[in-house]
Amino acid sequence: MKMKNKFYRQAINEALDEEMSRDDNVIFFGEDVGDYEGVFKCSVGLPKKYGNDRVFDTPISEAAITGAAVGAAIAGMRPVIEIMFMDWIGITLDCLINQASLLPYSWDGQVKVPMVIRSQGGAGSNGSSQHTKSLEAWLYHIPGLKLIMPSTPYDAKGLLKAAIRDDNPVAFIEHKKLYPLEGEVPEEEYVIEIGKADVKKEGTDVTIVAISRMVVEALEAAKELEKEGISVEVVDPRTIKPLDIDTIVESVKKTNKVIVVNEAFRSGAIASDIAAQIQEKCFDYLDAPIVRVTAPDVHVPFSQTLEPLWLPDKYKIIKAVKSIIK
Amino acid sequence: MVSNELLVEMYRKMCLVRHHDIKVSDLKIQGKIKGSMHVMTGQEAIGVGVGAALEKDDYITSTHRGHGHVIGKGINLEKMAAEMCGKATGLSRGKAGHLLIAEKESGALGCGGIVGGLVPIAVGYAMAFKIKGSKQVSLAYFGDGASSTGSVHEAMNFACVRKYPVVFFCENNEYGLTCAAWKAVSVKDIADRAKGYGIPGVVIDGNDVISVYEATKEAVERARRGEGPTLIEAKTYRMTGSAAGAKTDYVPEEYFEEGAKVDPIEKFSKNLIEKGILTKKQADGIFEETRKYIDEIYEKALNDPDPTEDVFWSNVYAD
Numbered sequence: 001m002k003m004k005n006k007f008y009r010q011a012i013n014e015a016l017d018e019e020m021s022r023d024d025n026v027i028f029f030g031e032d033v034g035d036y037e038g039v040f041k042c043s044v045g046l047p048k049k050y051g052n053d054r055v056f057d058t059p060i061s062e063a064a065i066t067g068a069a070v071g072a073a074i075a076g077m078r079p080v081i082e083i084m085f086m087d088w089i090g091i092t093l094d095c096l097i098n099q100a101s102l103l104p105y106s107w108d109g110q111v112k113v114p115m116v117i118r119s120q121g122g123a124g125s126n127g128s129s130q131h132t133k134s135l136e137a138w139l140y141h142i143p144g145l146k147l148i149m150p151s152t153p154y155d156a157k158g159l160l161k162a163a164i165r166d167d168n169p170v171a172f173i174e175h176k177k178l179y180p181l182e183g184e185v186p187e188e189e190y191v192i193e194i195g196k197a198d199v200k201k202e203g204t205d206v207t208i209v210a211i212s213r214m215v216v217e218a219l220e221a222a223k224e225l226e227k228e229g230i231s232v233e234v235v236d237p238r239t240i241k242p243l244d245i246d247t248i249v250e251s252v253k254k255t256n257k258v259i260v261v262n263e264a265f266r267s268g269a270i271a272s273d274i275a276a277q278i279q280e281k282c283f284d285y286l287d288a289p290i291v292r293v294t295a296p297d298v299h300v301p302f303s304q305t306l307e308p309l310w311l312p313d314k315y316k317i318i319k320a321v322k323s324i325i326k
Numbered sequence: 327m328v329s330n331e332l333l334v335e336m337y338r339k340m341c342l343v344r345h346h347d348i349k350v351s352d353l354k355i356q357g358k359i360k361g362s363m364h365v366m367t368g369q370e371a372i373g374v375g376v377g378a379a380l381e382k383d384d385y386i387t388s389t390h391r392g393h394g395h396v397i398g399k400g401i402n403l404e405k406m407a408a409e410m411c412g413k414a415t416g417l418s419r420g421k422a423g424h425l426l427i428a429e430k431e432s433g434a435l436g437c438g439g440i441v442g443g444l445v446p447i448a449v450g451y452a453m454a455f456k457i458k459g460s461k462q463v464s465l466a467y468f469g470d471g472a473s474s475t476g477s478v479h480e481a482m483n484f485a486c487v488r489k490y491p492v493v494f495f496c497e498n499n500e501y502g503l504t505c506a507a508w509k510a511v512s513v514k515d516i517a518d519r520a521k522g523y524g525i526p527g528v529v530i531d532g533n534d535v536i537s538v539y540e541a542t543k544e545a546v547e548r549a550r551r552g553e554g555p556t557l558i559e560a561k562t563y564r565m566t567g568s569a570a571g572a573k574t575d576y577v578p579e580e581y582f583e584e585g586a587k588v589d590p591i592e593k594f595s596k597n598l599i600e601k602g603i604l605t606k607k608q609a610d611g612i613f614e615e616t617r618k619y620i621d622e623i624y625e626k627a628l629n630d631p632d633p634t635e636d637v638f639w640s641n642v643y644a645d
Contacts, residue, residue, distance in 0.1 A: 027457065053457050059487060064446045064480035071450015071464075074435065075385070077457065079450075094477065098440045099447060103426075105641050108418035110430040112644040144642055167644035 003184040011153035011185055012042045012118075012174065015160035016080065018189065020050055023078060026164055027054045030065060030082030030118075039084060040120065040179050062091035066117065070100045070169075073115040078164060086121035086173065087133045100169040101144035114167045116160070122175040122213055122263060123295075124311050128302040134212070134264045139171045140241050140273070146170040146194060147241040151215035153183035155238050158192030166194060175213040175263075197244035199251065203233035206321055207251040207258040209274055210234060214261040214293075214312060221317035230325060240270060248274070249281045256287040259320045263312050266294040288324035293317050328536065330603050336378055336535050337598060337609070340370040340591050341616040342403070343394040349620050350393070350410055350424070351570035358628060359410055361423050364391040368533075368565030371590035372497050373398035375538025376465060379546055385433045385451045385464045387444035389497075390425055391564075392437040395467055400432040407627035419640075420633040441502075442468055442475030445494070449481045452490035452549075463549040465493040465542070471502020473516050482555070486523045491549035493542065494557045497532060499564035504576050517559035525555050532560030533590040563588070 006014070020026045028050075033043045034057035047055045058065050062083060069079040083092055100113045121134035139147050146168050150156040156174070163170040200215060201222055210218035215236045222232035235251050237243055252258045258278060262271035275290040293312050300310050347365035354363035366373075369391075377398025380386070388395040397403065402417070409416030410424050417429050428436020435451070438444045448466030455462040472478055473496055485492050496516045500507045513519065520527025526548075530537045538560060545556035563585030567574045574582075595613075598604045604612075 056488075059480070059484055061480035061484050063477050064449065064484040067443075067446020067477065067481060068450035068453055068484060071387075071447035071452075072454040072457075073450070074447070075451045075454035077454045091476075094440060094443055095446060098443055099438075103428075103436075104644055106418060106422045106426045107428045107430075107436060108421050108637075109641040109644070110418075110428060111435065114644070146643075 002187045004187055005182050006153045006185040007179065008153045008156055008174070008181045008183070009040055009042050009179040011157035012160060013044055013046070015157045015164070016043065016046060017049070019161055019164040020046065020054065025076060026078045026080065027072070028080045028082070029056050029058050031058055031060055031084050033057065033082050038082065040176065042082070062088055063095060066092040066095035067099065069115045069117070070095055070103070070113055073113045074103070074111045078114050080116040080118060080164060083117060083119040085131050086119045086135050087130050089119060089135050089138065092117065093138070096139070096145065096169070097142050101142045105144055112167045113169045116163045116170045116172050118172045118174065120174040120176050122177050123300045123307060124177055126302060126304055126307065127300070129299040132300040136171070136173050136240065137264060137268050137270050140270050144168065145241070146239070147173070148194065148239050149173045149212040150238055151178065151212055151236055153181065153185050155192060155198065155236070157185055158190050159194065159238060161191045162194045165191070173212070178213050181216070192238070195239045195242045195244055197235055197237045197239070197247035199233060199247070200236045201232065201234040203231040203255065205231045205255055205257070206325060207233045207235055207248070207255045208261060208317065208321070209248055209258060210236060210261040211240065211270065212263065214263050217312065217314045218261055218317055221314040221321070224314065224318055225321060230321065232321070243274070243277070245277050245281060248278060252278055252282050253285045256285055257324050258286070259291045259293055259317065259324070261293040261312060261317055264294055266292070266297050269294045291320045291324060293320045328539065332378060333598060333603055336374050336539070337594055337604070338612050338616060339374040339377070339398060340535065340594065341613050342620065343370040343373060343397050344591055345617045345620040346397065347393055349624055351566070353624065354570040360412065363424055363570035364568070365566055365570055366391045366394050366564070368563045368585050368589065369497065369499060370394050371535035371538050371594070372532050372560050372562060375535040376495060376542045379539050379542035380433070380465060381462070383433055383462050384546070385435045385448070385462070387435065387448040387464070387466045388437045389444070389467050389469060389472070390437065390439050390441070391469070392427065392467065396427055396429070396432070396434040396437060399434045401427070401429045401434045402432070404623050404626070405429070407623045408630050411627045411630065412632070413627060413630040414633040414637065415630045419637045421637065442472035442477040445472070445478050446481040446484075448492050449485045449490055452485065452492035453488070456490055461550050463491040463493065463546050465495055465546070467495050467497060469502060470496065470498040470500060470507040470511055470516060471505065474510055482523050482557070485555045486525050489552065489554035491552070492555050493545040493549055494555055495542070496557065496559040497562060498559055499562045500581070501564055501568070501577070503568045515559060517557055520557035523557070525557060527557040527559065529559045529561065532562035533588045533593060535590060535594055
């Protein structure tokens with residue numbers, strides 16, 4: 001397969017372009033995604049190519065944006081919306097929790113809601129407390145909503161295409177520090193199946209399950225640990241819900257030790273649920289407690305000397321691994 | 327000009343709605359229907375007048391007090407009754423109940439328990455209709471209480487900026503649960519806010535089914551011509567508490583006295599009799615036969631089978 005180096009944001013852009021080209025019902029709207037082509041430049045070229053009916057700017061109205069996407073999806077479109085910062089996902093929640101995720105259930109399959117809500121979170125760029133949060137735990141909690149958090153351009157493109165083709169509401173959460181990340185992407189069209197984890201690096205001594213940008217940190221931690229003779233396996237769930245717990249368990253059965261890394265506030269972090277599922281499924285294989293590496297239950301500070309205290313990183317991952325490996 | 331046939335049909339439908347909500351209120355108080363029960367006795371002209379002005383493939387979003395809306399839209403009443411009773415034969419096989427009554431076939435999409443929550447969705451319907459080049463329109467019902475929600479404001483501004491074919495229909499019965507509108511709404515006439523959104527706004531008598539029909543028809547035609555949304559505010563009276571069996575001691579007696587004077591069904595039947603479109607006997611006959619019909623369908627619904635476990639697990643995800 002011929003591969004080309006792309007930025008993560010280009011991978012998102014290509015997925016949108018290909019799906020919009022393939023299916024007239026795919027539309028894309030949100031704040032500043034039209035003429036400005038997106039604050040993270042994910043919609044470069046799309047407004048000109050598809051016109052104002054299909055790619056357009058909205059007012060600053062997350063509730064209306066989300067609700068309109070639900071309605072348009074019910075009425076036959078396949079809308080993709082962009083919620084600029086995940087910190088504002090709260091305003092979308094009524095439409096996500098009480099409409100998108102549950103109308104197919106409560107109206108008993110009379111309607112479906114094939115929409116994708118794209119957003120991004122993440123700290124480490126001096127964004128302070130209101131532009132840095134990763135709140136995917138709230139979305140994970142809701143039945144009927146799928147949740148995808150890709151860590152590479154390859155995963156991002158293949159999974160966004162799959163999300164757009166999926167007939168369910170899908171939350172597709174990117175990371176602001178991943179947009180400039182480069183990676184190999186096939187030149188030919190491809191789609192990645194939703195609900196399949198990816199072993200990003202094989203190893204034998206410890207499993208690290210990492211979500212979104214923490215995959216990058218986990219791989220860097222793995223490189224460091226390798227020098228000390230510790231062989232790390234990094235598992236990237238990619239789809240957080242439905243979670244591919246089987247791939248994770250298979251890895252834990254091999255290594256007998258697992259760290260779960262999640263850039264999120266500690267209480268109720270998805271890492272907690274993953275840890276609970278692992279010990280339910282393979283308790284007898286564990287040689288050590290499951291350790292979660294998360295941010296603390298503190299908001300994200302602005303100062304560049306304080307933010308690193310919040311942010312999970314390769315050093316904290318290395319420390320966690322060493323705490324369970326003698 | 328409204329045909330006599332349509333006038334009589336509207337009268338019949340208003341009777342159906344009246345008897346329906348009295349029936350379910352009784353059944354709820356008797357414990358035969360579970361859960362909350364938000365009835366709209368006194369507001370029958372609205373759902374029926376609006377429904378008559380819409381086509382089958384136009385979509386409405388309703389509210390928690392929406393039986394009249396969906397019956398006016400032409401919902402299958404037997405399946406609705408079964409759903410109200412939580413039965414396997416219901417519109418959602420018992421998963422929805424009274425708060426989420428919906429039927430795609432009749433464009434009743436649908437009732438919902440979040441105040442103001444479905445209004446942005448009606449805008450989404452209109453977005454799809456416009457992009458597809460369809461002549462369909464959507465109509466979003468909401469009450470005086472919901473008029474304060476962020477959802478409604480955002481939805482209205484968005485629809486107006488994009489000129490989507492949606493009609494915003496405010497049913498002002500002057501109470502948001504127990505809170506009187508004068509305490510919660512910053513203007514006397516919610517329709518005045520239309521100017522703020524750059525669209526026409528009209529206040530109508532919500533207890534006059536012809537006024538409701540005509541105002542809706544005009545707004546719907548405007549939307550179909552591509553001229554964008556309209557805000558209709560229909561003044562009416564909620565002749566019960568916020569729910570079946572709920573107390574009404576916060577409502578001044580004068581409110582109920584005024585409401586009784588303008589009962590929409592009495593008004594309309596008097597009108598039809600005066601015009602010679604119906605005789606009193608015929609009007610009474612329709613009133614009686616619709617009551618019997620409602621009794622029959624609920625008798626059946628209460629005895630329909632309960633949903634089985636497979637229904638519980640169904641449609642969490644679309645396949």
